[in-house]
Amino acid sequence: MAIINNSWEEIASVLKPAETVLVFTHQKMDGDAVGSSCGLTRALRQMGKTAYVLMEDDEIADNLQFLDEGYCTTDEHVLENPDVSICVDASALSRFPKRSGKFTTGKTTVCVDHHLAEEPFCDYHYVDPGSAAASVLVHHLIRAMGAPIDEGTASLLYAGITTDTGNFQYSNTDEDALLTAADLVKTGFDVNRVSVQMYENVSPQKMRLKAAALENMQIMAGGKLVMTAVTQQMLKDCGAQMIDAEGIVSEIRSIRGAEIAIVMKEDIGKVFVSLRAKGDADVQKIAAKFGGGGHVKAAGCTMKGVSLKEAWDSFAEAASESLE
Amino acid sequence: MAIINNSWEEIASVLKPAETVLVFTHQKMDGDAVGSSCGLTRALRQMGKTAYVLMEDDEIADNLQFLDEGYCTTDEHVLENPDVSICVDASALSRFPKRSGKFTTGKTTVCVDHHLAEEPFCDYHYVDPGSAAASVLVHHLIRAMGAPIDEGTASLLYAGITTDTGNFQYSNTDEDALLTAADLVKTGFDVNRVSVQMYENVSPQKMRLKAAALENMQIMAGGKLVMTAVTQQMLKDCGAQMIDAEGIVSEIRSIRGAEIAIVMKEDIGKVFVSLRAKGDADVQKIAAKFGGGGHVKAAGCTMKGVSLKEAWDSFAEAASESLE
Numbered sequence: 001m002a003i004i005n006n007s008w009e010e011i012a013s014v015l016k017p018a019e020t021v022l023v024f025t026h027q028k029m030d031g032d033a034v035g036s037s038c039g040l041t042r043a044l045r046q047m048g049k050t051a052y053v054l055m056e057d058d059e060i061a062d063n064l065q066f067l068d069e070g071y072c073t074t075d076e077h078v079l080e081n082p083d084v085s086i087c088v089d090a091s092a093l094s095r096f097p098k099r100s101g102k103f104t105t106g107k108t109t110v111c112v113d114h115h116l117a118e119e120p121f122c123d124y125h126y127v128d129p130g131s132a133a134a135s136v137l138v139h140h141l142i143r144a145m146g147a148p149i150d151e152g153t154a155s156l157l158y159a160g161i162t163t164d165t166g167n168f169q170y171s172n173t174d175e176d177a178l179l180t181a182a183d184l185v186k187t188g189f190d191v192n193r194v195s196v197q198m199y200e201n202v203s204p205q206k207m208r209l210k211a212a213a214l215e216n217m218q219i220m221a222g223g224k225l226v227m228t229a230v231t232q233q234m235l236k237d238c239g240a241q242m243i244d245a246e247g248i249v250s251e252i253r254s255i256r257g258a259e260i261a262i263v264m265k266e267d268i269g270k271v272f273v274s275l276r277a278k279g280d281a282d283v284q285k286i287a288a289k290f291g292g293g294g295h296v297k298a299a300g301c302t303m304k305g306v307s308l309k310e311a312w313d314s315f316a317e318a319a320s321e322s323l324e
Numbered sequence: 325m326a327i328i329n330n331s332w333e334e335i336a337s338v339l340k341p342a343e344t345v346l347v348f349t350h351q352k353m354d355g356d357a358v359g360s361s362c363g364l365t366r367a368l369r370q371m372g373k374t375a376y377v378l379m380e381d382d383e384i385a386d387n388l389q390f391l392d393e394g395y396c397t398t399d400e401h402v403l404e405n406p407d408v409s410i411c412v413d414a415s416a417l418s419r420f421p422k423r424s425g426k427f428t429t430g431k432t433t434v435c436v437d438h439h440l441a442e443e444p445f446c447d448y449h450y451v452d453p454g455s456a457a458a459s460v461l462v463h464h465l466i467r468a469m470g471a472p473i474d475e476g477t478a479s480l481l482y483a484g485i486t487t488d489t490g491n492f493q494y495s496n497t498d499e500d501a502l503l504t505a506a507d508l509v510k511t512g513f514d515v516n517r518v519s520v521q522m523y524e525n526v527s528p529q530k531m532r533l534k535a536a537a538l539e540n541m542q543i544m545a546g547g548k549l550v551m552t553a554v555t556q557q558m559l560k561d562c563g564a565q566m567i568d569a570e571g572i573v574s575e576i577r578s579i580r581g582a583e584i585a586i587v588m589k590e591d592i593g594k595v596f597v598s599l600r601a602k603g604d605a606d607v608q609k610i611a612a613k614f615g616g617g618g619h620v621k622a623a624g625c626t627m628k629g630v631s632l633k634e635a636w637d638s639f640a641e642a643a644s645e646s647l648e
């Protein structure tokens with residue numbers, strides 16, 4: 001059953017009379033999840049409502065914590081039987097499994113999202129997979145409610161839009177996202193403060209791990225393939241965790257002429273493989289060969305029961321072949 | 325004598341009847357210089373005019389070369405006595421000294437720029453230091469001429485705007501820049517292609533130099549000061565040049581808690597020092613102590629007749645003191 005969207009006016013008319021609203025978003029919150037959920041919550045509070053983001057996660061990533069000025073909670077009892085439960089940047093209950101029971105206690109349920117959704121699960125939906133960010137859609141909703149957008153709300157939604165458009169560099173960057181951003185900066189919030197907190201907030205351990213991984217980088221296949229590895233020893237040497245290896249694969253993809261970038265992450269008894277493509281290369285196919293998945297430009301795979309060297313050699317060979 | 329701006333209509337009415345136009349921009353062209361000059365040239369050609377960018381530089385930086393699809397030349401004789409000479413992203417003849425004589429052979433001279441200008445030097449001016457990028461102003465000029473903006477022109481102007489706003493992260497990011505960008509993406513050009521070519525185009529030598537510099541990074545003053553050095557030996561080891569050290573200082577500034585970032589660049593008989601600040605720190609004052617200059621957030625200095633170690637110690641001490 002396909003989703004049929006309601007109009008912004010219909011959704012606004014559900015929210016306007018509500019006195020209590022619980023906001024939900026997807027687990028492993030990124031900038032758009034935090035920005036869209038907190039931005040909506042702030043606007044609802046400024047309309048005089050009692051509103052909270054009931055997080056699926058136990059905590060917010062370090063570089064996003066500054067966005068939560070008292071909007072987020074992990075306390076399910078913060079509100080009982082809210083007038084409205086609304087999920088943003090999430091278009092299925094499986095995106096917030098722990099909280100899905102609580103979600104359905106809302107007297108009315110609403111979904112506003114930009115991910116592809118399979119079937120309706122709320123009373124009201126506005127799902128637009130063509131939109132660059134949930135924060136763009138939340139902006140439209142707030143405007144439809146006639147609620148104010150102040151500097152604080154604008155910072156939150158801007159943080160969401162920059163996250164999902166890669167600072168307006170990804171191909172999803174469209175007129176709607178940029179017009180929304182233009183409307184937000186009119187409030188005069190400090191654009192650079194948001195960027196500094198989100199993107200200039202790298203732990204020394206993570207930076208040292210990146211340095212070590214870049215030192216080990218190997219360029220192959222006539223410059224078209226760049227690979228590196230993150231080992232358990234490197235994590236120990238840098239005082240880092242494997243999550244700190246995030247971003248290294250994009251960094252090495254930025255090498256001139258590179259079409260495929262691969263980072264091998266050594267874990268106990270297995271190796272995680274992150275692949276990225278630039279230009280015409282397709283890394284989904286390579287990952288699929290080893291039971292992994294993803295998209296044409298970004299894919300991943302877990303190799304069990306192999307050594308780092310074996311996994312490296314397999315991927316080096318498969319990637320080189322695909323580039324021939 | 326202060327500059328009094330003409331209206332866009334006045335400047336458009338100078339350009340519209342012109343048959344030949346020479347476009348000038350500042351030396352050491354960055355993305356906004358290339359984007360605004362080539363974007364204007366492309367639009368003028370589409371209006372049926374003969375137009376070129378007469379470069380001050382001998383060549384265009386590697387990662388910007390894709391923007392020049394036959395617009396730029398170093399041949400002064402490409403056009404004699406052009407109907408109009410127009411400089412963009414440059415508001416004084418000293419910004420393109422080698423070509424300034426040629427500039428003044430234009431029957432009419434025009435300046436369109438977003439830098440602070442001291443005095444009028446053209447027949448017509450539109451100088452707005454409040455504008456984020458020259459490419460934003462060129463967009464207004466093209467619209468005022470009633471000329472079309474196609475995908476090619478849009479890519480060029482977008483490249484300029486992303487350069488000068490740091491991908492819409494700097495504090496100069498304003499409504500006008502974002503509305504202009506929104507108008508540009510409507511043409512349907514490939515936003516990601518522009519970004520990949522500009523920002524994912526790093527030479528392996530430059531990447532290796534960054535890795536080495538990050539490896540040597542030292543965190544001091546309770547985490548508020550981050551310093552590293554680029555030595556002649558490192559350049560040799562990486563096959564890199566000192567220009568490849570650009571960007572390292574911003575990279576280390578992104579460390580969490582860092583307020584001052586300093587990179588010491590060892591040259592023969594001297595040391596170049598790059599300083600960046602985050603938050604409330606002021607690096608201009610530190611640079612000034614050693615005869616350097618710049619802005620509060622970005623400054624530089626050349627230390628002559630000192631060893632790398634002496635220069636390092638002096639700056640480590642001065643920066644630590646300023647953070648107390």
